[in-house]
Amino acid sequence: MKVNLVYAHPAQDSYQASLHRHVVEVLKARGDEVVDFDLYAMKFDPVMQVEELKGHAGPSPVPADLRVYIDALQWAEACVFFFPTWWSGMPAMLKGYFDRVWRPGVAFELPTDGGMIKPALLNIRRMGVVTTTGSPWWYTRLYMQDPGRKVLLRGLKSMCGRTEKHLYLAKYSVESISHEERVKFARKVEKRFARF
Template sequence: MGNYGVVYCHPYEKSFNHAILGRVLEALENQGHSTRLIDLYAEGFNPVYDKEELRLFHTGGTHDPLTEKYLDMVRSADSIVFVTPIWWNSVPGMLKGFIDKVMKEGEGLSHTVTSTGIHGELGNIRHTYVFTTSTSPTIWLRLMAGNGVKRVFIDSTLKQLGMKGRRWVNFGGITGSTPKRRHRYLDKVSKIRFK
């Protein structure tokens, strides 16, 4: 079966995102996949890109041991799942910092820069799942807010990195949702066949 990396980005263990994470991990285990979890907040990841990190960027280096650990995990996975809220029509700064710091330029790392643009090196990621929650209804995010998560994070950033099979599932209107609706959302996660 698959070797999944799961990137979780939420600071509160009683959030609905945490409930989604639980269902994702349970479904992956039930379907026979192996998983490695990155819990950005719980592990104390520092998303700030400082001067020393920038100096090391073009050599693929880092002075943050979590950055190296996370890149190794992503490079050894064949599929990846992101679980994150949508804050202000985009992914949180913590997840943006993960992309900024972990996705290193260089042959055999996450990407190389060519004369025609960025060439993604993460072709090992055959299946990419992004589970998000939002206060806004999903239709509003797609039609009125510019569809930023899909257009920028999923179809630009993750695509540029070489991640394939990108699928986005948003659970909208979560703040005012009923327990019944939340159960339906969680059941939807449990029924996904992870490839």
Template sequence: MRIQAVLAHPLADSFAAAVHRSAVGALRARGHEVVETDLYAEGFEPCLTAAERAAYFDPGYDAAAVRPLLERLQWSQGLVLTYPHWWFDAPAILKGWYDRVWAPGAAFRHDRDGGRIEPLLTELSRVAVLTSFGSPWWLVELYMRNPARRILKRGLLAACARRARLDYLALYDMDRATAEVRRRHLERVEAAMGRF
């Protein structure tokens, strides 16, 4: 499978980066073709430009500024997204990746008459989120109802990649996680990627 592994964390020595490395290693060990995208290391600019927004509904939307990232997305049969949750949401750089790279004409097509979106990421069949929260499980899942996961599944994937299955592996209460808890989580990540 052609898999793009996306990392959204500014620190190379972060636990998210360790999760990313573990995932990539496990995927490659299984024989997958993996391309890595480190949004911070690549200097990705997450802000949708005024010109991009003004042309968003134009038939010939110009995504030239993010063309390499857009081509990686279209190439992908699987995505592995690794990032922490800050304030119950993904880092701004990942939201900007959705805004700029999941672009009209590449990830979806506008139906100007009916207002519907036609999905174009028809090859994308699997998406895994490898994430962490500083908060405990009950606060994220019961009280907040995990808004970022719902937006990804019911919004982005439903609109652009309807066939894609979403897998979700989170480490909750990260702020109090011991070295042993982190080690066991990395083992869970490797096992999950072994089944990808």
């Protein structure tokens, strides 16, 4: 399988970074082809400029700095995202990636008659998410109604017209859990991606 991984965390020594590394190893050991992007290390620019935004209303040239990300997205059969949940959402770096890379003509088509947008990432068959949050599970899932899951698995996944399988793995209260709990969750992530 061809897998595009997108990692968005500024600290290379974070728990999130270790989860990301484990999944890369698992997928490569399975024989998958992996294109792995570390948005912070690659100095991805998450800020959409005015001219780029105007281009969203109709056909426009793709900014040169986005080409590598778009090529990987259109090549992949699966996408996996790694990020911490901050303020009940994804980091600005990752949000900017979606704003700029998952653009009209790439992730979806805008009908000229103003009808429903049409999915364009028909090559993506699987989507995975590994996230951590400092909030407890009840706050994220019950009180906030799991906004990250909704955005990625209801919103963005709908751009992938043939998605057959998805994973959403979240570790809650990450700042206060024990080392043993971190190891246990890491093993769970590895096992789930071994079958991904």
